[in-house]
Structure formats: structure tokens, C-alpha cells
Amino acid sequence: xxxxxxxxxxxxxxxxxxxxxxxxxxxxxxxxxxxxxxxxxxxxxxxxxxxxxxxxxxxxxxxxxxxxxxxxxxxxxxxxxxxxxxxxxxxxxxxxxxxxxxxxxxxxxxxxxxxxxxxxxxxxxxxxxxxxxxxxxxxxxxxxxxxxxxxxxxxxxxxxxxxxxxxxxxxxxxxxxxxxxxxxxxxxxxxxxxxxxxxxxxxxxxxxxxxxxxxxxxxxxxxxxxxxxxxxxxxxxxxxxxxxxxxxxxxxxxxxxxxxxxxxxxxxxxxxxxxxxxxxxxxxxxxxxxxxxxxxxxxxxxxxxxxxxxxxxxxxxxxxxxxxxxxxxxxxxxxxxxxxxxxxxxxxxxxxxxxxxxxxxxxxxxxxxxxxxxxxxxxxxxxxxxxxxxxxxxxxxxxxxxxxxxxxxxxxxxxxxxxxxxxxxxxxxxxxxxxxxxxxxxxxxxxxxxxxxxxxxxxxxxxxxxxxxxxxxxxxxxxxxxxxxxxxxxxxxxxxxxxxxxxxxxxxxxxxxxxxxxxxxxxxxxxxxxxxxxxxxxxxxxxxxxxxxxxxxxxxxxxxxxxxxxxxxxxxxxxxxxxxxxxxxxxxxxxxxxxxxxxxxxxxxxxxxxxxxxxxxxxxxxxxxxxxxxxxxxxxxxx
Amino acid sequence: xxxxxxxxxxxxxxxxxxxxxxxxxxxxxxxxxxxxxxxxxxxxxxxxxxxxxxxxxxxxxxxxxxxxxxxxxxxxxxxxxxxxxxxxxxxxxxxxxxxxxxxxxxxxxxxxxxxxxxxxxxxxxxxxxxxxxxxxxxxxxxxxxxxxxxxxxxxxxxxxxxxxxxxxxxx
Numbered sequence: 001x002x003x004x005x006x007x008x009x010x011x012x013x014x015x016x017x018x019x020x021x022x023x024x025x026x027x028x029x030x031x032x033x034x035x036x037x038x039x040x041x042x043x044x045x046x047x048x049x050x051x052x053x054x055x056x057x058x059x060x061x062x063x064x065x066x067x068x069x070x071x072x073x074x075x076x077x078x079x080x081x082x083x084x085x086x087x088x089x090x091x092x093x094x095x096x097x098x099x100x101x102x103x104x105x106x107x108x109x110x111x112x113x114x115x116x117x118x119x120x121x122x123x124x125x126x127x128x129x130x131x132x133x134x135x136x137x138x139x140x141x142x143x144x145x146x147x148x149x150x151x152x153x154x155x156x157x158x159x160x161x162x163x164x165x166x167x168x169x170x171x172x173x174x175x176x177x178x179x180x181x182x183x184x185x186x187x188x189x190x191x192x193x194x195x196x197x198x199x200x201x202x203x204x205x206x207x208x209x210x211x212x213x214x215x216x217x218x219x220x221x222x223x224x225x226x227x228x229x230x231x232x233x234x235x236x237x238x239x240x241x242x243x244x245x246x247x248x249x250x251x252x253x254x255x256x257x258x259x260x261x262x263x264x265x266x267x268x269x270x271x272x273x274x275x276x277x278x279x280x281x282x283x284x285x286x287x288x289x290x291x292x293x294x295x296x297x298x299x300x301x302x303x304x305x306x307x308x309x310x311x312x313x314x315x316x317x318x319x320x321x322x323x324x325x326x327x328x329x330x331x332x333x334x335x336x337x338x339x340x341x342x343x344x345x346x347x348x349x350x351x352x353x354x355x356x357x358x359x360x361x362x363x364x365x366x367x368x369x370x371x372x373x374x375x376x377x378x379x380x381x382x383x384x385x386x387x388x389x390x391x392x393x394x395x396x397x398x399x400x401x402x403x404x405x406x407x408x409x410x411x412x413x414x415x416x417x418x419x420x421x422x423x424x425x426x427x428x429x430x431x432x433x434x435x436x437x438x439x440x441x442x443x444x445x446x447x448x449x450x451x452x453x454x455x456x457x458x459x460x461x462x463x464x465x466x467x468x469x470x471x472x473x474x475x476x477x478x479x480x481x482x483x484x485x486x487x488x489x490x491x492x493x494x495x496x497x498x499x500x501x502x503x504x505x506x507x508x509x510x511x512x513x514x515x516x517x518x519x520x521x522x523x524x525x526x527x528x529x530x531x532x533x534x535x536x537x538x539x540x541x542x543x544x545x546x547x548x549x550x551x552x553x554x555x556x557x558x559x560x561x562x563x564x565x566x567x568x569x570x571x572x573x574x575x576x577x578x579x580x581x582x583x584x585x586x587x588x589x590x591x592x593x594x595x596x597x598x599x600x601x602x603x604x605x606x607x608x609x610x611x612x613x614x615x616x617x618x619x620x621x622x623x624x625x626x627x628x629x630x631x632x633x634x635x636x637x638x639x
Numbered sequence: 640x641x642x643x644x645x646x647x648x649x650x651x652x653x654x655x656x657x658x659x660x661x662x663x664x665x666x667x668x669x670x671x672x673x674x675x676x677x678x679x680x681x682x683x684x685x686x687x688x689x690x691x692x693x694x695x696x697x698x699x700x701x702x703x704x705x706x707x708x709x710x711x712x713x714x715x716x717x718x719x720x721x722x723x724x725x726x727x728x729x730x731x732x733x734x735x736x737x738x739x740x741x742x743x744x745x746x747x748x749x750x751x752x753x754x755x756x757x758x759x760x761x762x763x764x765x766x767x768x769x770x771x772x773x774x775x776x777x778x779x780x781x782x783x784x785x786x787x788x789x790x791x792x793x794x795x796x797x798x799x800x801x802x803x804x805x806x807x808x809x810x
Contacts, residue, residue, distance in 0.1 A: 177677060221665045319808055379677040387669055413699055416673060418692040476688060477673045542678045590680040597683040601690060604670035609648045609663060 012145030012534075014177060014380045016185075016372025017135055018152045019128060019165065021080040021207030021234060022339060024048045025369035026135040028143060029377035034189065034370035037138045044366060048207075050130045051075045052116040060134040072097035072262035074116045078236055079131075081208040082112050082124040083168075084160035086502055091232060095240045097258035097265070110502050111164075125168045125504055126512060132172035147534065148177040150376040152368050154209040155181035156229030156393050158439050158449050159481045160502035166480070167509050171516065173527060175534070177379050179478040181390055182206070183213035184224060185371025186337040188388065189362060191217045192374060198332030199225075201320075203350050203358065204368075205313065206338035208234040212317045214324040214331075223389045225324035226412045228316040233309060235272070235340035241305045242268035246295050251288040271297045276342050303345040310349045317353055323412050328354045336360040337367055389414055396473055396481065399436035399445035401426060408473055411441065418474035429461040433469050437483055450501040456487055525578060532579040536569055536586055543593065546600060553599040562596070565589040643697035643710050653711060653776035655701060664698040704769045705793050708786060711776060717783060725787035727795065735795055742799065746806040754810065758803035765796040 016034070018025045023045040027036045036044035041062045051064035052074045059067065067075045076098065081091055087109040092100050101121030103109035113121035132151075139146045151174075153165050162179055169176035183202035190200075197218050204211040211229040215222055243264040252260040267283045274281035275297065282296040321328060336358045340346060350358045362370065378386055391412045397405040398421065408419045423433065433456040440448030459467045467489045474482045504512075514524055543566055554562065569585040576582050644651040647663050669675070671694055676687040700706040709719055719725075727735070738757065745753035772789045775782055 178674070218665070221668070223665070315808065319804070322804060322807070379674060382675060382678060384669055384675055387665075387672055387674065389665075389668055389672070414695045416688055416692045417695050417699070419696070474688075474692060477691075538678045539680055542680070586680070590682040593680060594682050594686075597680070597686060601671065601687065605667060605690075608666040608670040 012147035013139075013143050014148040014150065014376035015139050015143070015146055016150045016152070016180075016369055016374070016376045017132065018182070018185075018369035018372055019080065019131065019168075020048055020339075020368075021078050021209060021236065022048060023207075023365065024131050024135060025366060026138055027366070027369040027373035028139070029373050034373040036366055036369060037135075037142050039138050040134055044369075046131070046134060047077075048079065048131055049075060049077045050079070050127050052118055052122070054117070058130055060130055068097075069259065069262045069266055072258040073099050075262075076114055076116065076122070076127045078208050079124050079127040081232060081236065083128065084158065084162070084164040084503055085112050085124070086110055087112050095243065095261060095265075097262040099258075110500075111504060123504065125164050125171060125509075128165070128168035129171035129516075132168055132174060136172055136174060146174060147380070148175045148376065150178045150180050150372045150379070151176055152180050152182045152185050152372045154204075154206070154229060154231055155183050155211040155213055155224075155227040155390075156209065156231045157479075158231070158394055159451050159479070160449065160500070161231060162479055163500070164503050166478070167504055170509055171512055175531060177376060179480070180372055180375050180388070181211070181213070181224075181227070181393075181479075182209075182368045182371075183211045183227070183337060184215065184222060184388055184390055185369075185375065186335060186362075186367045187213070187215055187217065187222055187371070188374050188386075189367045189371040190335055190359075191222060192386070193362065196332075199326060199330060201317070201328075201331050201334045201354060202337055203313070203317070203334060203341065204229075204337035205340040205346060206234050207340065208232065208236045210234055210313050210316065212313070212320045214320050214326060220386045221389060222387070223414075224391045224412075225326070226320045227391055227393045228320035228323070229393070230312060230316060233312055234338070235269075235343075237309050238272055238302075238306050238340065238343070239265050239268040241309070242271060242297065242302070245305075246285060249287070249293050249295050250285055253288070267295065271295070272302065272343065275299050275302050276344060299344070302343075306343070306345060310346065314349070314353050331356070334358040337364050339365045390477070390479070391415060392417060392475055392479065394439045394449070395441055396437065396439055396451075396475070397445075397448070398423075398471065399438060403445050404443065405438060405440075405445050405448060408471075409475065415479055416474070416476050418472065420470060420472050423469045423471065424465045425459070425462075425467040426464055428464045430464065430467065431459050431461070432457040433459075433467075433487075435469070435471060435485065437473070437481075439481075451481060452483055452500050454483070454485060456485065459487065459489075462489070528579040529576070529582075532582045532586070533573050533576075536573045536582050539586060539589060540566065540570060540573070543589065546593075546596075550596070550600045550603065553603065554596050558592075558596060561592045562589070565592040641693075642714060643700045644714075646693060646697040647701060649701070651711060651714060653704075653707060654773040655707070657702070660698070660701060664694070667694045704765075704772065705790065705797065708772060708776075708790050708793070712783070712786065712790075715781065715783065725791045727791040728788060731792060731795065735799075738799060739802075742803060742806065746809075749810055751807070751810045754803050754806045758800055758807070761796045761800045761803065765793060765800070768792050768796065 013028055015026055015028045025036055025044055027034050039046035039061060046061045047065040049064040049068060051059040051067040053059060064075060068077060085091055087103045089112060092112055099115040101113040101115040111123045113123055115121050136146055149169065151165055151169055153162055165179060166176050183204045186202050186204065187200060199216050202213045209231050210233040213224055213227045215224045246264040246267055247256050247260065250260060250264065267285055270283055271281045280298045282294050284292050284294050287293045331354060334350060334354045334356060336350065341364050347358060392409055392415055393411060395407045395411045396409040397407040400406045408421050409417060435454050436445060437452045438445050438448035439451050442448050456469060469485060469487050471485045514521055565588045569589050572581045572585040649655060649660060649663060671687055671691040673684060673688050673691060676684045700710055712719060742757050745757065768789055775785050775789060
């Protein structure tokens with residue numbers, strides 16, 4: 001076997017991580033092709049299970065999975081289903097072996113917490129961070145280090161779930177370059193492999209989440225037309241459906257002990273897996289009273305158990321097709337992703353639904369991680385040949401008077417995106433505003449996902465409708481929301497702090513970071529230094545690259561300022577003992593290159609639209625003729 | 640504020656070539672998408688993000704016939720706000736009421752096929768109305784009143800389609 005030989009001076013590689021409900025995978029790009037790293041379990045798949053041992057040790061992967069039936073309350077599986085969820089979420093009431101901590105106050109209730117027998121209850125973000133840390137270690141061992149990471153999330157994840165995933169990355173000491181939608185990642189892996197243009201559907205049924213995405217692949221651009229799904233639907237639900245029957249056979253009663261539930265769930269998984277190979281499967285289980293029972297399951301029984309779940313996926317698929325404005329027969333292919341698509345009935349259901357046999361040439365359990373690795377590689381290479389254009393999965397809106405929702409950004413809008421909305425006072429002498437940002441498709445705000453609330457006080461008395469509040473929502477390429485608001489009537493525009501409804505605050509994450517490190521703040525400062533140095537080095541590279549192509553856009557004085565700032569940054573990277581001087585040098589270079597960066601963007605745009613710069617375009621007949629000629633050229637007609 | 644037509648560098652026409660519009664959006668995204676600026680300075684990344692947002696916003700407005708018509712009207716100095724919305728013609732109002740009734744009947748009866756027919760009829764009629772809109776915008780001078788009437792019709796048809804969509808989600 002050939003070992004990879006690394007250039008010791010080369011920047012550490014960016015990697016891709018599929019942080020799955022059941023298994024997690026870390027992959028990177030080697031000689032242009034994605035490859036999975038071996039995890040601590042000696043295989044590409046790392047079971048997404050974390051065990052908090054009595055000794056204080058934390059086990060991840062197969063070793064933790066082995067504890068699932070022994071110490072179920074100290075062992076967290078399928079943590080992804082709890083990401084971004086609060087203490088009162090219905091998910092906490094479903095069949096499972098975990099114990100939930102009762103929140104001490106409203107602040108704590110913003111995240112569900114597991115009581116794993118430690119002095120402090122653990123949040124899903126911390127559990128996920130343990131999985132990520134283990135994967136990170138694999139990269140450190142096999143690639144010498146990690147230079148940024150792309151983490152995949154279900155396309156249907158809402159803002160709180162995405163933010164939680166990003167926080168977990170941060171807590172694990174990873175630089176999260178990008179959150180990437182799983183179906184888009186899979187499409188990227190297929191698209192780059194097959195080099196085929198066309199319209200595709202990605203059907204992604206994982207352990208705990210279901211996604212469907214309709215996307216158009218054309219000239220290296222992966223344009224998502226519509227996404228849909230259910231962030232609490234997957235193989236786990238199949239297991240639960242099977243386990244309920246098993247618990248009855250075990251005579252476990254209506255309040256089965258955690259050990260019995262864990263055993264039934266694990267037996268359910270085994271039966272489900274066995275049925276992919278054989279038409280019938282059986283397993284021996286301990287029953288109440290000491291005797292064993294043999295539980296049997298046939299394919300026909302499994303098919304009947306999971307049909308209601310499949311019908312829920314069918315509904316989401318039909319809606320995605322409708323949103324994309326396409327008929328199933330217009331699709332060039334259907335791609336299967338996720339471990340649960342190994343269930344035979346799932347495959348036949350998808351074939352019936354779309355009227356064509358689905359494709360699964362790439363391993364459905366690895367393809368998402370492959371896509372994440374490819375995207376990480378693209379982000380660091382920056383050659384512009386391949387681009388992913390994703391969409392907002394759920395509409396964003398603001399609660400109106402009477403509890404309705406004013407949709408400001410509809411679902412399936414291409415991201416990044418943003419919108420402004422203006423609100424006025426509804427009563428005379430109203431002195432404040434309460435605003436509530438929600439995400440979802442339901443008509444009532446109470447039925448949608450609450451994302452953030454904010455209030456504005458101290459408006460001087462004036463008639464109704466006079467005071468104006470301008471709200472701006474923007475969604476970045478990671479599908480993360482930013483809200484800002486300004487009161488504009490009084491002439492004093494003030495920025496308003498927005499309180500997220502779920503998840504951890506930045507302070508929470510900071511505190512967890514300090515607690516997780518052996519030497520607290522000292523370690524954190526060291527970590528910051530390393531991170532800032534990496535950012536500085538990257539910026540030096542990017543600036544040099546920019547100078548090699550666009551130096552003509554700088555005046556002599558500007559060039560001198562850029563060179564000076566660049567020199568200062570380089571020397572601070574070499575000599576600084578803490579992050580702050582490097583950060584200051586980064587800011588200085590940022591400032592010195594600001595106008596130049598704008599001109600470079602103008603040039604890129606001008607090149608993109610064939611020699612016309614954005615600001616020069618005039619609404620003239622000549623211009624229309626120019627565009628017509630442009631169209632004609634692209635159709636191969638003489639202009 | 641820059642018009643969406645200027646932002647995308649396409650002629651200010653109602654009858655836009657959709658393939659060309661999509662291609663232009665792809666090309667501009669290639670130049671401005673934040674992913675292309677992953678290793679750049681924080682300021683540059685913010686700038687790219689804000690420009691990419693503007694381009695996507697313009698693309699969203701131009702792709703949709705209703706907001707495209709509104710953008711053209713705004714260029715003619717007929718900015719539509721909440722207070723000067725066009726009123727539908729009485730004949731259209733009657734039809735709206737009948738079709739709403741038909742939809743809610745089909746919905747209550749759980750008649751999926753009937754709801755689908757209503758949705759596809761609404762799509763067909765929206766396409767026809769968009770063609771008439773294109774004709775109106777190609778006249779000189781542009782018959783603003785007729786455009787407003789067609790805009791009302793398109794809006795109604797879209798709402799009907801949305802309601803049919805919600806019904807289909809439930810069935």
C-alpha cells in the first residue's frame with residue numbers, strides 16, 4: 001500500500017464530515033477523488049454513540065454502542081434528533097432509554113439536556129462535539145491536521161438545528177467552513193463522478209431524518225430547485241415500530257425499564273438489517289420471568305410496519321416536485337442516499353413514486369461524506385468551476401397581529417438571500433414593538449418554529465402608523481439566519497439585540513469551551529492563536545493570489561498600503577505570542593484591500609456577463625440588442 | 640435603488656427569455672457566491688455575501704411574472720403599495736368565488752384528482768394571463784390599466800394554486 005506523502009509545509013487539508021444520526025464519517029479528497037478516513041473503530045463508519053462512563057471517561061463509537069444495552073441512561077445514541085430542540089420538545093416523549101434533565105429555569109429550557117449520571121446534564125451540542133472530536137483525531141492521526149471542515153446537515157434542518165451543529169463543530173475545536181445540505185452533498189459526489197447534466201431527485205432516508213431535493217445540474221452548477229422533508233423521520237422510527245411489538249412479546253409492561261427498551265431497539269435494528277438479505281429473520285430475547293422468547297419478523301410484516309412512514313416521505317416528495325414545477329417523468333434520475341434506503345421496500349417504494357428505478361451506484365452510507373469532502377476541497381481550491389446553489393428549506397416570516405404569519409422569505413428561495421419588511425405601530429401612542437421571527441409553512445405563528453424574539457421600547461408618543469420599524473432578515477450560504485431591526489421614524493436608528501428562541505448562546509459555547517479544556521482560558525488562548533495564525537496565512541495566500549491577477553486595479557499609493565499591511569501580517573504571524581496582534585494585522589489588511597476587493601468583484605461580474613460591468617449597464621435599446629446578440633451567441637446563431 | 644433588470648444585466652422586458660435569465664443568474668453566482676470567497680478577508684466575504692444576496696433577490700423578482708410586472712410598473716412610476724392595489728374586475732370576482740367554492744368542496748370530499756385538476760387549470764390560466772401580459776407590455780404606450788387588471792388576475796390564480804397545494808399536502 002502506498003502511503004500519502006505530505007509536504008510538511010503544506011497547509012492542513014480541509015475535510016468533510018457527515019455527522020449522521022446512526023453513523024458519522026470523515027472524508028477527504030486524495031488525488032481528486034474522495035476517500036473516507038479510518039475512524040477510531042478501524043472502519044469508515046463511526047457509530048454516532050457516546051457513552052459517559054462512571055469512571056469519568058467518554059467513549060465514542062463501537063465501544064459506546066456496546067454500552068447501549070448495559071448502561072442505556074449513560075449512553076446517548078441518535079443525538080442528532082435532539083439538535084436544536086428544547087426541553088419540552090415532543091421528541092423527548094418518544095420511545096427511548098434516555099433520561100432527560102428537568103430544566104432549572106427558562107434559560108436552560110432552551111436546550112434539551114440529558115442526565116447521564118454526571119454532576120451536570122449534557123446538551124446535544126456537547127454530545128455531538130464528542131463525536132466530532134473523535135473524527136478530528138482520526139484526521140490528525142492520518143492527515144497530520146485539519147484545515148477547516150464542511151459538516152453536512154439535513155436539507156430540512158431549521159435554523160436552530162443548523163446553529164446547534166455549527167456550535168458542536170466549534171466546541172470540538174474545528175473551523176466550520178460550511179454547513180452543507182446532505183442531498184446536495186450526495187448530488188455533488190454523483191455529479192462529479194458521472195459528469196452528467198440533468199434534473200435529479202435525491203431521496204435521502206437516514207437514521208433519523210428524511211430529505212428530498214430536486215436539483216438541476218448544468219455546466220458544473222448544482223442548482224437546487226426545491227427541498228422538502230421531515231427532520232424527525234428515519235430508520236429510528238422503523239426500529240421503534242418494530243421494537244413496540246418486541247416489547248409486547250417480552251411482556252415488558254406499559255412502562256418498560258430503559259434496559260428493556262434499549263434491548264428491544266437493538267434487536268429491532270438487527271431484525272431490520274437481516275431482512276435485507278433474507279425473507280424472514282428471528283432473534284432471541286429475554287422475557288419477564290427469566291424465560292427467553294424467540295421474536296420473528298418477515299419482510300411482509302416489516303413492509304406493513306413501515307408503510308405509514310414511507311407514505312410520509314411520499315407526501316414530501318410530491319410537494320417538492322410541485323414546488324420545483326416539474327413532473328416525476330421529467331427527472332433524469334433518482335439518487336438514493338442514507339442507510340435506511342438499504343431496506344428493500346424503501347427502494348421499491350421510491351421506484352413506484354418516481355416511476356423509475358433509483359440509482360445507488362455509490363455507497364448510500366458514504367456518499368454524503370464524499371460530497372462534503374469534495375466541497376471542502378472546492379472551497380480551499382477556489383477555481384470556480386463547480387458551484388452549489390442551495391435553497392431555504394422552510395419559509396421565514398414574522399408573527400402578525402392576531403397570531404398569523406407574514407411570510408417574508410418563501411421556502412425554496414435561492415440562498416444567500418435577504419429581505420426587508422417595514423412594520424408600523426397599530427395603536428396611538430404605542431411605545432414599543434414586539435417582534436417574533438418564525439420558520440415554517442403553517443398559517444399560525446404558534447404552529448411554526450420560533451426562531452427569535454426582540455422588542456423595541458421607548459418610542460415617543462405619536463399616532464398609530466407613524467412609527468416605523470424596519471426589519472432585515474438575511475440568510476447566508478449555510479442557511480443561517482441573521483436578523484437586524486431599526487426604528488426609523490424618530491431619526492434615531494437603533495440596532496436591536498435579537499434573542500434566539502432555542503439553543504445555546506455564544507456565551508454558553510464559550511463557557512463550555514473553557515470547561516472542556518484542561519487549562520481553561522490558557523488553552524483557549526493558545527487555540528485562538530493557532531486559529532488566527534491559520535486565518536492570517538490563508539489571507540496572505542489569497543492576497544498574493546489576488547495581486548498576481550488584479551494588481552492593475554490598484555493605484556500606486558494603494559499598492560504600497562497593501563504591501564505594507566501584508567508585510568505586517570506576515571511578521572505578526574511569525575512573531576506574535578497571542579492572537580490579538582495577528583487579528584489587528586488582519587483587520588489592517590482587510591481595510592487596505594477593501595476598495596480593491598470591490599473593484600475585483602466588479603471585474604469578476606463584468607467578466608461573468610460578457611464585458612458589461614454592473615454599474616455601466618444602461619436601459620437602452622443598444623443594450624437590449626447587445627443582450628440579444630449574447631443570447632444568439634449562446635444558441636450558436638450568428639449575432 | 641438599482642432595478643432588478645440592471646442588477647442582472649438583462650433588458651427591462653416582460654417577455655424575458657427564461658433560459659437566458661437562468662444562465663445569467665448562474666454566471667453572476669459564479670462570480671459572487673460566498674463560496675468563491677471562502678479564503679478571503681472578512682470584509683471581502685461580507686461584501687460578496689451582500690452582493691450575492693442582491694443578485695439572488697433580483698433573480699427571484701424577475702423569475703416570477705407577478706413581481707416582474709411590478710418591477711416594470713415601478714420603472715413607469717407606478718410603484719404599487721398596500722394602498723393602491725388594483726381591484727379585480729367584477730366578472731373575475733364572481734369566478735374567484737366559484738372556484739374557491741369548488742376547491743373547498745373537493746378538499747372536504749378528499750377528492751385528490753379534483754384538487755389536482757383545479758391546480759393544473761389554474762397553472763394553465765396563469766400561463767395564458769402571462770402571455771396577455773407580455774402582449775400588453777409590448778404595446779406603445781403601455782396600457783397600464785390593462786396591466787393592472789392582468790396583475791390582479793395573476794395574483795388570484797397564484798393564491799388559488801397555493802391553496803390547492805396546501806389541500807394536496809393534507810390529502
